[in-house]
Amino acid sequence: NEIYLQGLAGNVPPFTTDPGKLEESARQxxxxxxxxxxxxxxxxxATARANREAFDGWRIVPRMLTDATTRHLGVSLLGTDLPAPVLLAPLGVQSILHPDGELATARAAAELGVPFVLSTASSHTIEDVAEAAGDAARWFQLYWPNDPDVCASILDRARKAGYRVLVVTLDTWTLAWRPHDLDQAYLPFLRGVGTAIPFSDPAFRAGLAAAPEDDLPMAILRWVQLFTGTDKSWDRLSFLREHWDGPIVLKGIQHVEDARKAVDAGVQGIVVSNHGGRQVDGAVGSLDVLPDIADAVGEQVAVLFDSGIRTGADIVKAxxxxAKAVLVGRPFAYGLAHGGQQGVRHVLRGLLADFDLTLGLSGHRSPAELNREALRPRRAGA
Ligand code: FNR
Structure with missing residues (x-):
C-alpha cells in the first residue's frame, strides 16, 4: 500500500521497480x-539462461472469488518465523558494489525482517555484519575449508556472533570457467577481497608467513587453496555437525540422489541451486529439478530454492x-549498487509486494495454499 500511495502522491521511486530493467540500470x-x-x-x-527459461515453462492459473483480500505471507523455517518465504542469498565481496557492502545489505534485510545469508567471502567481518543485522535471523554460509583448524575457527566465530543456521555450499569446491572474471584478471574481486573473512581469521593468519596485508597475492593463493579440495565427502559432514549446534542446510543440490544423501547425512535442509548458473555450464535449469527433489525429500528436510528468481510470479511458481522458501541473489546486488542500504531495501520491498499481489490475485491467502494445481506447464509452441 505504501508503495502505491507514494506513487499516487507523485513520488517517483529512487530507481526502476521493473525487475526486467534492473540489470540494465545497474550496468549503466x-x-x-x-x-x-x-x-x-x-x-x-547456458545455465543462467536455462534458469530463466525454466520459469517460463510454467504458467499460473488464477482462481477467482477465493477471499484473498487478507493474506499472510509468513512461514516458519527451521525454527524461525519469517515474514515471507524469502531470504537474501550469500553473495561474496559486496564492497565491490558499494563501500558499505554486506553491512548495508544486512541492515536493509533487518529493516524488513528478512534473513540475510552471510558469505564466507564477505568483505566485512562476521562480527560487524552480525551487529548490522540487529534482531533479524542470522544465517552463515560456509565455503568448507580443507584445514580443520580454520574451519573450526570460522564456525566458532559465527556461532559466537549469533548465527544460528549454517548453509554449506557444495558446488564451489573449485571456481568454474568464468570468462567475465578471467577476462578482467579477477581485478574487481581482488580489490574487494582484502578484508574477506578468512583474512581476518586468526587460524588462517597463523598459517601465513607474512601478514595478509603485506603479501596479498600469497594470502589470496593460500585462501584459494584452502577451499579447493577433494578431501570432502558425505561422511566428512559429521565434522561440521560436531562444530555446529544449529540447523545445517546444504546448498547446491540438483540431483534427487544427492537430496536423499543429504537426508541420510542428517542435515535439516537443502537449497536446490546451481549457484545462479555460475558453476556448471550447460547444466539443467534449477527450477526444472525442483519438483522431483521436493517429492523425494520435502517431507524430511526443508527444501529451499534459488537460481533465477526475479519476480513475485517466480516465487509463486517455486x-x-x-520449495518452502526462496533465496534471491543478483537483484539485491543491483539494488546495493544503486544505493547501498536504501537500494537493497527498494528491491526487496518491491519483490515482496509483487509476490504478495501475485499470490492474492491468483487466489491464494498464504504460501501454504500453493501447490501444483496453481500451475500449468506451458504447451510447446505456446
Ligand atoms: C554468488 N553466489 C554465492 N553463493 C555462495 O554460496 N557463496 C558466495 O560467496 C556466493 N557469491 C556470489 C556472488 C555473486 C556476485 C553471485 C551473483 C552469486 C550464489 C548465490 O548465493 C545464489 O546461489 C545465486 O545468486 C542465485 O541465483 P540468482 O538469484 O542470482 O539468479
Missing part, C-alpha cells in the same frame, strides 16, 4: 568490472513446485 551505474562480477555466469552462460 557500475563499471564493467563490478557489473560483470555480478551478471557473469559460467562458460557460455513454492507451488515444492
Amino acid at each position: 551505474r557500475l563499471g564493467p568490472g563490478p557489473f560483470w562480477y555480478v551478471a557473469g555466469a559460467a562458460g557460455s552462460g 513454492l507451488a513446485l515444492g
